[in-house]
Amino acid sequence: MTRLGGILVVLAAAAAVAAPFFLKPFGIFLLSTWAVLTIAVIGLNLTLGYAGQISLAQGAFVGIGAYTVALLTPAGVPFPLAFIAAGFLCFVIGWLLGYPALRVQHHYLAFVTLAFTTLVFLVLRNEEWLTNGIYGITGTARPNLLGWKTGGARDFYFLCLGTLALLSLATWWMLRSPWGRAFVALRENPVRALSLGLDTRRYTLMAFAIGSSLGGLAGALYAPLVQFIEPNSFSLGLSFNLLLMVIVGGSGNFFGPFVGTLIALLLPEWLRVTQGYYLIVYAAAVMVMMAFCPTGVLGLLERAVRALSRRKVTRAPALTGGAGP
Amino acid sequence: MTAVLEVSHMRKIFGGIVAVDDVSFEVRAGEILGIIGPNGSGKSTLFNCVLGQLQPSAGEVRIDGRPTTGTRPCDLNRLGVSRTFQLLQVFPQLSVRDNLIVAGQEHQGSMTSRLFGRADAGLSGAAGRMIEFFRLSHLADEQAGSLSYGQQKLLDAAMAFMAGPRLVLLDEPAGGVNLTMLGQLRDRLQAYHAEENATFVVIEHQMEFVMALCTRVLVLAEGRIIAEGAPHDIRRNPAVIEAYLGH
Numbered sequence: 158m159t160r161l162g163g164i165l166v167v168l169a170a171a172a173a174v175a176a177p178f179f180l181k182p183f184g185i186f187l188l189s190t191w192a193v194l195t196i197a198v199i200g201l202n203l204t205l206g207y208a209g210q211i212s213l214a215q216g217a218f219v220g221i222g223a224y225t226v227a228l229l230t231p232a233g234v235p236f237p238l239a240f241i242a243a244g245f246l247c248f249v250i251g252w253l254l255g256y257p258a259l260r261v262q263h264h265y266l267a268f269v270t271l272a273f274t275t276l277v278f279l280v281l282r283n284e285e286w287l288t289n290g291i292y293g294i295t296g297t298a299r300p301n302l303l304g305w306k307t308g309g310a311r312d313f314y315f316l317c318l319g320t321l322a323l324l325s326l327a328t329w330w331m332l333r334s335p336w337g338r339a340f341v342a343l344r345e346n347p348v349r350a351l352s353l354g355l356d357t358r359r360y361t362l363m364a365f366a367i368g369s370s371l372g373g374l375a376g377a378l379y380a381p382l383v384q385f386i387e388p389n390s391f392s393l394g395l396s397f398n399l400l401l402m403v404i405v406g407g408s409g410n411f412f413g414p415f416v417g418t419l420i421a422l423l424l425p426e427w428l429r430v431t432q433g434y435y436l437i438v439y440a441a442a443v444m445v446m447m448a449f450c451p452t453g454v455l456g457l458l459e460r461a462v463r464a465l466s467r468r469k470v471t472r473a474p475a476l477t478g479g480a481g482p
Numbered sequence: 483m484t485a486v487l488e489v490s491h492m493r494k495i496f497g498g499i500v501a502v503d504d505v506s507f508e509v510r511a512g513e514i515l516g517i518i519g520p521n522g523s524g525k526s527t528l529f530n531c532v533l534g535q536l537q538p539s540a541g542e543v544r545i546d547g548r549p550t551t552g553t554r555p556c557d558l559n560r561l562g563v564s565r566t567f568q569l570l571q572v573f574p575q576l577s578v579r580d581n582l583i584v585a586g587q588e589h590q591g592s593m594t595s596r597l598f599g600r601a602d603a604g605l606s607g608a609a610g611r612m613i614e615f616f617r618l619s620h621l622a623d624e625q626a627g628s629l630s631y632g633q634q635k636l637l638d639a640a641m642a643f644m645a646g647p648r649l650v651l652l653d654e655p656a657g658g659v660n661l662t663m664l665g666q667l668r669d670r671l672q673a674y675h676a677e678e679n680a681t682f683v684v685i686e687h688q689m690e691f692v693m694a695l696c697t698r699v700l701v702l703a704e705g706r707i708i709a710e711g712a713p714h715d716i717r718r719n720p721a722v723i724e725a726y727l728g729h
Contacts, residue, residue, distance in 0.1 A: 335587040335596040335603045342573050342584045349571035352533065353641065354559035354588035363593075 161462075169415070173318055177311045185310045186382075191422050192317035193378045196324055198402045198414035200371025203328065205400070206409035207337065208364030209344025210258050214270035215399045217277035218247045218369045220391025222376025224281065227294040227386055236300030236381075243377035244370045251369025255362040274396050281388035293387025297380040307381075317378050324371060331367070332411065340364055344409075372399075405446060407453030416454050484547045486511050486649050486681045487532070492541030494524075494531050501527040502538070503705035509649070514675060514682040516696030516713070518689075520726055524705040525685045526568055529651055533565055534558050545649065560589060564647035566638050568654045568685075574627025578618055578637055581626050582609035585644035608644070616640045616670055632663030639667065643674055649681045656688040664688070668695055693717070701725065 173192075177185045201215040222243035229239040257269040281288045288294070299307045300316075307313045331337060339360050342350040351357045380386050398421060406417020424442065428435035450457040485508035494502040502524045509515050517525050530536040532543050534555045543551045550558060573581050587596060587603040596603060613622050616636045621629060626637060635655065642650055655671070656664050668691060675682060686692045692699060692713060699716045701709040703725035709716055716722055 331597060333601045334599070335583075335601070336593075338576065338580055338584045338587065339596075341576055345573040345575060346571055348535070349567065349573070350584075351555045352535070352559060352565050352567075352571075353585045354556050354645065355584070356556050356588070356593075359593065 166412075170322075177314050182310050185314050187422060187426065189310070189314045189317045189382050191418055192314070192321045193375050193382055194399070194402065194422070195414050195418045196321055196378070197372045197375035198399055198406070198418050199325065199328055200368040200375070201399050202368075202403045202406075202408065202410075202414050203332075203340070203371070204364050204368030205403055206407075206413065207332065207344060208340040208361065208368075210255075210361060210364055211263060211267045212254075212270045212365070212368070213267050213393065213396045213400065214254060214273045214277075214369070215372045216391050216393065216395030216397075217274040218251065218372030219376035219379060219395060219399075220277055220281060220386075220388070221247055221250065222373030223380040223386045223391070224288060224294070224376075225373070226377045227297045227380040228287070230298060230300075230381075236298075237302070240374065240377045243373040245373075247373025247376075248366045248370035251372075252362050252366040254369065255365030258361050258365060259358055271393065271396075274393050278388055278392050281391065288388070291387060291389075293385055294380075295385045297384055297386070299381045299384075313382065317382065320374070320378060324374065328371070329411065336360075336363075341409075401443065404451075405443070405453055407455035410453065410455045413453055413455050420454065485509055485544075486513075486546060487683070488542075488544040488547075489528075489532060490542050490544075492528065492531055492543070493539045494527050494536060495539045500705050502531060505541075505702070505705070505707055507700055507707065507710070509681055509683055511648075511681055512675075512679050513698060514684065514696045516692040516699040517683065517685045517702060518687070518692060518699060518716075519702035523702040523725075525702055526653055528702070529565065529653055529683075529685065533563065533651060556588070559645070559647075562645075562648045563651070564642040564645065564649070565651040566642045566653055566655060568657060570631070570634050570638060572626040572629075572634050572637050572641065574625065576626055577623050578613060578626055578629070579606070579609050579622050581637060581641055582612050582644050585641040589645045605644075612640050612644055615674070617666065632659045632667075635659050635663070636667060636670070639671065643678075643680075646678065647680065648678075649683070652682060652684045652686075654685055654687065656686055656691045664691065671695060689717070 176188055180188065197215055197219050201212060204210050204212050225243040225246055226236070226239045229242060230236055234242070254270065254273055258266050261269060282290055299313050301307070302316070305312070307316045339350070339355050342355060343357055343360050343364070347357050402417040402421045403414065404417070405420050406413030406415065425435060425439055428438050431438055487509040490506045492502055492505045493500065505528060517528070519525050527536065531538040534553050537552060541551070542549060545561060545563060550561070573584065576584065583602055583605045586605045586608060590603065591599060610622070613619055616639070618633065618636060618640070621633065626634060629637065639652070639655060642652070655667060659667060671682070672695065674680060684692070684696060696713055699711065699713050700707055701716060701719070701722050708721050708725060709719045711719070
């Protein structure tokens with residue numbers, strides 16, 4: 158990472174810590190939602206952006222995580238354990254969902270994962286004995302962790318932010334390890350990767366499992382954040398939104414999820430002044446964005462920085478050349 | 483001395499087309515075997531069957547006397563068998579250095595040790611030497627996709643050598659490479675062969691390249707071996723001339 162990048166990251170982190178002291182409760186809620194969804198988007202960015210496996214199932218994993226915590230904590234399971242259980246359950250289910258990816262790719266894989274999301278939605282809605290069906294589950298308690306009560310908006314935001322920081326670090330570690338290189342190799346050329354000794358089968362399943370497990374962990378925070386979950390929250394719409402966040406931020410870019418989620422959450426809020434038209438404006442903005450910068454906001458930024466630094470380099474010899482007769 | 487690679491009675495049938503028809507040959511240690519033949523004569527299919535990318539319809543492959551028919555490409559690679567492809571196969575968005583590291587990283591430790599171990603898998607040094615060996619030093623940190631075709635072809639070959647294989651199958655290494663780059667490529671292949679005492683099997687159309695590089699040549703036509711021998715004899719073989727020029 159360049160020094161400029163490092164400074165930007167530190168500034169953004171400082172802003173994220175300071176922000177709740179200047180915001181009203183709704184602002185803090187929005188920011189908490191950002192932290193939670195970013196975790197899920199980091200997971201999807203891993204599966205899709207790095208390993209190249211398209212998935213329309215991330216919303217379903219958020220749902221599975223949310224319901225896991227919403228069902229386990231009232232039964233007396235401490236939150237940290239329920240949180241880990243949510244991640245583990247989604248890891249296992251994600252691993253299994255990875256098997257179709259070994260056979261089909263691209264839009265076919267999109268349809269397989271889309272079917273999975275629908276399946277999860279139907280289970281959440283119809284298995285009333287477990288999930289309370291369309292009435293959902295209310296009042297998932299915000300946890301006390303070693304005497305720290307996270308019931309208040311600000312405290313819970315810091316729990317979300319801290320979790321996001323930890324999981325980002327873990328993901329960063331993994332992506333800089335040989336695994337990260339292997340995921341990109343898998344995305345760019347699976348046949349060549351296989352011929353170079355990469356067990357593409359295992360890496361594909363891993364990419365799915367870890368990405369899904371991050372979705373589950375996001376869900377585990379989502380339930381106590383909103384304190385009311387119902388099947389519709391985790392229908393296909395959420396999966397599409399998470400996919401949008403990955404792409405708007407910059408697919409395959411480590412910082413993409415942070416930016417993409419922020420934009421996709423804030424834009425609708427800012428567009429509220431347009432009242433009934435906000436969805437139209439929002440959709441148009443997304444279309445323009447996809448047409449003109451398919452590499453996302455960060456891709457656009459990188460191009461701009463590169464163009465600027467190139468101009469600096471080319472200008473120097475031009476000046477000396479101009480000085481001569 | 484056992485052969486490094488033995489292929490016996492290999493057949494591959496696609497629908498009604500027999501792409502490889504009862505092909506048997508051996509490759510001895512340290513040899514550079516050339517496989518030539520008109521387009522569609524089954525050369526690449528033969529490679530793909532030997533390397534586990536395709537399942538042969540019949541026949542057997544042995545490496546160092548050990549049967550390996552149907553072994554997955556990644557496992558074969560870890561046994562010391564490497565390959566390049568007819569079409570360019572580098573990872574365009576990775577740097578030249580990372581292309582080489584990824585080509586070697588799976589040959590040591592386990593998945594777990596790779597997750598917690600060093601970011602470069604301890605291969606920066608080896609990658610650097612390979613980059614130098616293939617004269618790509620000035621491009622080490624460039625994205626592989628930004629290299630010229632010939633440079634990518636060199637990188638492609640370097641990747642196949644990264645893990646120090648004993649047997650390398652090269653599928654048209656000279657295809658589409660200009661003359662200057664071709665000389666460099668041949669030179670590097672010969673240097674690697676001499677230094678590591680590696681065994682090569684080379685599919686190639688470029689006859690000069692084959693004549694200069696190979697110690698023995700097999701000629702394939704319509705899925706069968708029609709001739710075998712020293713490069714200069716092959717050139718004069720009437721069956722070969724007919725296969726290339728038609729009736």
